[in-house]
Amino acid sequence: MLVKTFGSAVYGIEATTINVEVNISTGTKYYIVGLPDNAVKESWQRIESAIMAIGFRMPRQKIVVNLAPADIRKEGSAYDLSIAIGILAASGQILNEEITNYIILGELSLDGSIQSIKGALPIAIQAKADGFKGIILPTANAREAAIVSDLDILGVERLDQVVGFFEGKVHLPPTNVNIDDEFANKINNYEVDFADVKGQENIKRALEIAACGGHNVILIGPPGAGKTMLAKRLSTILPPLTIEESLETTKIHSVAGKFSASEALMTIRPFRYPHHTISDVALVGGGANPQPGEISLAHNGVLFLDELPEFKRTVLEVMRQPLESRKISVSRAKFTVEYPASFMLIAAMNPCPCGYFNHPERECICGSAVVQRYLSKISGPLLDRIDLHVEVTPVEFKELSNGRSAEDSGAIRQRVIGARKIQEKRFENNAHVHSNAQMSSKSVRDICLLDDTGRKLLHAAMERLNLSARAYDRILKVARTIADMESSEKIQPAHIAEAIQFRSLDRENWMG
Structure with missing residues (x-):
């Protein structure tokens, strides 16, 4: 007798329905048959x-199970329940x-209990x-899949529950x-806040600019700064996720198996x-069975690389x-998987191996050649892609001991949201651009217009710092963000002068 059930396979962050044909x-x-891997x-x-x-x-008869379409490789143990x-x-x-x-999806244990699967949200969407x-799936994945409306999400813990449901003996709510x-309940669920930071007003200003425009940042300073x-x-100061961003981010974490049973949505x-010991595959994604890397898990959020020069150059x-x-x-021989990776990069590094190069009070024990070798671990093309180079100086005792409370993340976030709204209106006809940092070179030429004074100022900076064309674009993008923060049309x-100040690695001639 031939019977069909249905499962699902996830490739990238999208799902494909799989016909599970069983003939006895x-x-x-x-x-x-149907290209199963060892787990199947x-x-x-x-x-x-x-x-x-x-x-x-x-x-005790001949049983043939065909997983169709047969030209797509089937991976993992999620087909156990549909086959059973x-x-x-x-x-x-x-x-x-x-x-x-x-x-019907779920991994079976020997006693008939059902274990969780990966990718419940994209499966539910498909x-x-x-x-x-x-969908009938493990209880541990039910809340995640239930984000999709107009679909019955039935969570089960044992095989006999599924059998009882189809026989009409068990009700599955x-x-x-x-x-x-x-x-x-969770939109402001942060464990840290800018109110904890004493002093460092110039650094807070730089991070607020970065948040307003979605710019990449590198912080350079001594240990403990x-x-x-x-x-x-x-x-904590970035705008809240929209529903669309939340769903897309949740899909990535779902595919990577990073969700707990208590969570339903990012x-x-x-x-x-x-x-810093991470491999290049773990950072960007891939492997024999491709999985999202850290840059995709940071999609719509922040990727923080601490001690940047300690990362392997190939990884960076x-x-x-x-x-x-x-x-x-x-890309693999038989297929290509694409993962989104729209993240803000924030990196931190010491200015030299000992950490005290250009320190106002402590002397650096590294020779100039050692400092240059250390800084050259960060290539020029990578630095070009970082909009804000921010020097972090140690906080003085009077700032640390000051009892005044600093501005909290909520107040800063409101200003960031205001600047982002200006950008949303500016790019409302471009579905792929949401912030100034995402502008193409053509958009920069059309939007970031300068007067004669601003043009001369930028020309002088380009010649003095020997900046690349990419750095030129980055300065204009940052300047546009600063103007948006002040609600300035032009x-x-x-604004140009402040943006140029955030190219400190170019100014000090730190070359990759």
């Missing part, structure tokens, strides 16, 4: 044990026409698009999630903080293309 006929062996092939032992554990029998239900239906142990109305009535409540403390608070912008160089295109393509010479 005369014979003795089991076969799984090993499912027989799990399925047989689970079926017997709930009091049913495993047919197909076997029980094909052997006549359960009878129900409703089976074809549901996507199931709705394909017209399915609902649909899981419901209120998106508005999720945002209201507060670089890491400041960087960790950048995400409501705050991600902040990723990889260690693979970021150059994603910083420009805001996506990463992972870029004033003061």
Whole structure:
């Protein structure tokens, strides 16, 4: 007897519905065809044990399972449940026409319990698009999938619950999630705040500019100056995620298996903080079975690279293309997977190995050649892609001991939201641009117009600092952001001057 059930496969951050065809006929062996990987092939032992554990029998006949379309590789253990239900239906142990109305996914344990899967949200989105009535999946993934409306999300913990549901003996209540409540409860759920930072007003100003325009930042300063403390608070002043951004970010984390059972939606912008020993594949994504890397997990949020020169140069160089295109393509012999990677990069570094080069009070013990060798670990093309170069100086005792409370993240965020609204209106006809940092070179020429004084000022800076064409564009973008913060329609010479001040690595002739 031939029976069809339905599963789903995730490629990149999109899902594809998989037909699970089970045919039982005369014979003795089991076969799984349709490009299954080892995890799928090993499912027989799990399925047989689970079926017997709930009091049913495993047919001792020839069983052929076809996972269609057969030219797409099937990976992972999520097909266990759909195959098990197909076997029980094909052997006549359960009878129900409703089976074809549901996507059925879950990994089976030997005792019949069901383990969580990856990619529940993109699977739910595709199931709705394909017209399915609902999804039967592990309870641990139910809240995540329930973000999709007009779809019955049925969470289960054991195989016998699924069998009982199709036999009409068990009622499975649909899981419901209120998106508005999720945002209201967690949108300001940050453990850090700019109110904790004493002094460093110039650095706060630079980070506010970066947040307003979505610009990349590098902080250079001695140990203990507060670089890491400041960087960790950048995400607290970024505008709240929109529904579209939240869904896209959630899909990436879902595919990567970074969601817990209590979470339903990413409501705050991600902040990723990889260690400097990370590999290039872990940073940008890939592997034998491609997975999102740190730059994709930071999509719509912040990627913080502390101790930047300690990262392997090859790791840093693979970021150059994603910083420009805001996506990463992972190519293999038979397929290509594309992950979004629109993130704000914030990096921190010491000015030299000992950390005290140009320190106002402590003497640097590194020779000039050592300093140059240390700084050359950061290539010129990578520095060109960083808009703001900010020098961080130590905080004086009188600032640390001052009892006055600093401005909190909420107040700064309101100003950032105001500047972003100006940019949203400016780019309302361009679906791929949302902030000044994302402008193309053509848009920069059209939008960032200068008067004669501003043009002469920028020309002098270009000649004195020997800046590249990319650095020229970056200065104009930052100047446009500063003008937006002041609600100025035109870029004033003061805005250009402040933007030029944030090219300190060019000014000190620190060359890669």
